[in-house]
Amino acid sequence: MKKYIFKVLLFTTALILSASCSTSLNRDKSDLKNNDMTTETKSLSEEPVFDIVTDMGTIRIRLYKETPRHRDNFVKLVSEGYYDGVLFHRVIDGFMIQTGDPLTKNPSKADLYGTGGPGYTIPAEFNPELKHKKGAVAAARRGDAANPKKESSGSQFYIVQDAYNCSQLDGEYTVFGETIDGLDVIDKIAAVMTDRRDRPVKDIHIRTIKPVMQETGQQNSK
DSSP, X not given: OHHHHHHHHHXXXXXXXXXXXXXXXXXXXXXXXXXXXXXXXXXXXSSOEEEEEETTEEEEEEEOTTOHHHHHHHHHXXXXXXXXXXXXXXXXXXXXXXXXXGGGGOGGGGGGTTSOOSSOEEOOOOOTTOOOOTTEEEEEEOOTTTOTTOOEEEEEEEEESOHHHHGGGTTTSOEEEEEXXXXXXXXXXXXXXXXXXXXXSSOOBEEEEEEEOOOTTOOOOO
């Protein structure tokens, strides 16, 4: 138990620091509202659905209308193919799986995995009703000392595998979506062998993320 708690504390520190490098170099782009959107989001529903196609299966997620900045940013990045080929660079069984760092497309930058991003942050969109339940999709961010407003990384996100162990993150990290199919894939990814940095020994890629046409009358499962 002590060993597990220690790993969780290490993860939280790493998660907090994940966006620090790219953001410090782009402070003039610190708010998403200063970054032009290239995707016409009006053509999508208020809560768009996407398939995250990985080497180990597909995770289908729905984004929340209550977090429009995070939703629209995700749509923008997907439309640009930003996530195609990125790795799950941090995986902790019984906690979460993290991805979204563009540096992971380049093996020569392995020592920098977890520090990459698009060069801007997103204002926090906390909602007490949006919890770190199993399959929740949430944004990584810098630590409170350098980031008192708890702004999110522009691209890195994690998916909750264990709700109980992630409950401590409620109100600290923006939850902006949920898994509606593929919880078993999350479990499979979380169970892979990892090294001392919680990086999978065998690379696990996001092959692509693609929008899914929603059926009329589809219910929100929040």
